Amino acid sequence: MNTTRGDKPAFHDGGHEHQSCIEDALARADDVCRERGVRLTPLRRRVLELVWSSHRAVKAYDLLAALGDAVGAAKPPTVYRALEFLMAQGLVHRIDSLNAFVGCPQPDHRxxxxxxxxxxxxxxxxxxxxxxxxxxxxxxxxxxxxxxxxxxxxxxxxxxxxxxxxxx
Amino acid sequence: MNTTRGDKPAFHDGGHEHQSCIEDALARADDVCRERGVRLTPLRRRVLELVWSSHRAVKAYDLLAALGDAVGAAKPPTVYRALEFLMAQGLVHRIDSLNAFVGCPQPDHRxxxxxxxxxxxxxxxxxxxxxxxxxxxxxxxxxxxxxxxxxxxxxxxxxxxxxxxxxx
DNA sequence: ACGGCTCTGCTATAGTGTAACGTCCTGCCG
DNA sequence: CGGCAGGACGTTACACTATAGCAGAGCCGT
The missing domain is CATH 3.30.1490.190 (Ferric-uptake regulator, C-terminal dimerisarion domain)
Known part of the structure; x- marks a missing residue:
């Protein structure tokens, strides 16, 4: 893991156990939402999990496709609304130059x-x-x-x- | 006018004579294109003029509408290709957070x-x-x-x- | 239970950007 | 002069990104 504060702050090594990144991110999200009295619904939590499925920035329509995997495909507003909530809570950032979204490792503070x-x-x-x-x-x-x-x-x-x- | 280098670098005052901004920008564009042996065709020059019609960032489809005013409406690739050329020459910049384009006041150097x-x-x-x-x-x-x-x-x-x- | 609120689903549509192909024009070379 | 190569432009069609607006479902305090 990285802290973005250490000697060599950035980027994860190739072999890191990524599952723990996801779990940590979801745990932090649970915490901040509970503290703020906002609802991290199953849909929003699932979208956040998908955003954290890698350290790459994820496109909204890729999330859409991933959500729709099993059931009837989700529609664009579903994922955009979830992303809007997650951004409002500082849980994800939008990368404008990629039209894509990435999880925030430090959602607890602005x-x-x-x-x-x-x-x-x-x-x-x-x-x-x-x-x-x-x-x-x-x-x-x-x-x-x-x-x-x-x-x-x-x-x-x-x-x-x-x-x-x-x-x- | 502003130099972006002076004491208070940024932003034009409300009452400035904007026509000279446009003319200066087009003159600079003529110069750099001649020096580089690339062709500032009438279409490209017209798009650049439209980008410079204000100091705001201009959207591609607004350019498209402005181009199509009189004649049969221009098509998207027309304006995107012109913008691609202008960006390659450093004559305009893309503002990713706005999906829009703005003229560059200093196209002569990277x-x-x-x-x-x-x-x-x-x-x-x-x-x-x-x-x-x-x-x-x-x-x-x-x-x-x-x-x-x-x-x-x-x-x-x-x-x-x-x-x-x-x-x- | 009721009323108000938020969340989600859905349809439709707006807005942004590109692929692919054809034509024409221009400048160059034999 | 004639042909050729490359660049510029037109056109069609399509892919991708995002939002408006309305309806129904669930939650929550009174």
Missing amino acids: HSAQFLICGGCGDVSELNAASIDRAVADQAADSDFALSRSIIELHGRCPRCATLPPTP | HSAQFLICGGCGDVSELNAASIDRAVADQAADSDFALSRSIIELHGRCPRCATLPPTP
């Missing part, structure tokens, strides 16, 4: 985040770099700009994929 | 950029803040991440719209 997006394996790693926040806030202030939301999405290659050619 | 996006008037201002670039590059390096493209889109309120309530 935070601005930055995302490292690997063009090789597709894995997304969330940073919470105070230095970037500070530089952004300073620049906004210099322009008398009242900042409300920062979208910072950094594309490139994770350490494991660094050797491959740049296939954007 | 640069990473940050965008201030006002939720009030919709105007977009391009920054080229070395301090943000540096913070981002440092964080990427800390994660052994080979950075190739930075998407930094900052939403908030420009100075003139700062007084209004936050209507995202």
Whole structure:
């Protein structure tokens, strides 16, 4: 696992036991929803589980397909509404440059985040770099700009994929 | 006018003579295309002019509608191909969080950029803040991440719209 | 039980973007 | 001059992303 705060913060190693990532994320989600008095319904929980099924950003229609596997296929509003709830609770983030969604490892507190997006394996790693926040806030202030939301999405290659050619 | 380098870099004042913004942008585009030996065809030039018709980010299908005004309506690939060319030449940037496009005031050289996006008037201002670039590059390096493209889109309120309530 | 609320299902449609193929134009070379 | 290669544009069709609006089901406090 990673903390996004250690010496080498980002990206999971290839062999990590991912099932525990999912379980941890769901447990954290249960906690924050209970604390906030909001309902993590079975549908929402299932969508969150699917988002966490990898460390890649997941497309809404892929979630839709995964939901509809067994039963009659789910419809778009179903998954979009679940995602809307999960985003409102900070349980998932939307990656605008991919039209896709990724689980948040730290849903317990509001935070601005930055995302490292690997063009090789597709894995997304969330940073919470105070230095970037500070530089952004300073620049906004210099322009008398009242900042409300920062979208910072950094594309490139994770350490494991660094050797491959740049296939954007 | 603004330079994005002065004391208060960003955002145009309300009363500026915008026609000269358009003309300047087209003149710069003519220059860089001639220098690079690429063809700024009438269609591409017209699309660029439409992108520059305001300082807001323009949606592809709005361009499409504007193009089709008089004659038979243009089709999506027409405008997307023109935009693809203009982006390849650095003449416009895509704002991923808006699915929209904005003219680049400095197409003559490659640069990473940050965008201030006002939720009030919709105007977009391009920054080229070395301090943000540096913070981002440092964080990427800390994660052994080979950075190739930075998407930094900052939403908030420009100075003139700062007084209004936050209507995202 | 009742009324109000939230959550979910469903239909339909809006909005965004691309694949694939054909034609024409332009610049180049023999 | 004639032919050719590549780029630019037109057109059709389609894929993907997202939301509006309404109906029914379940939960919850009174």
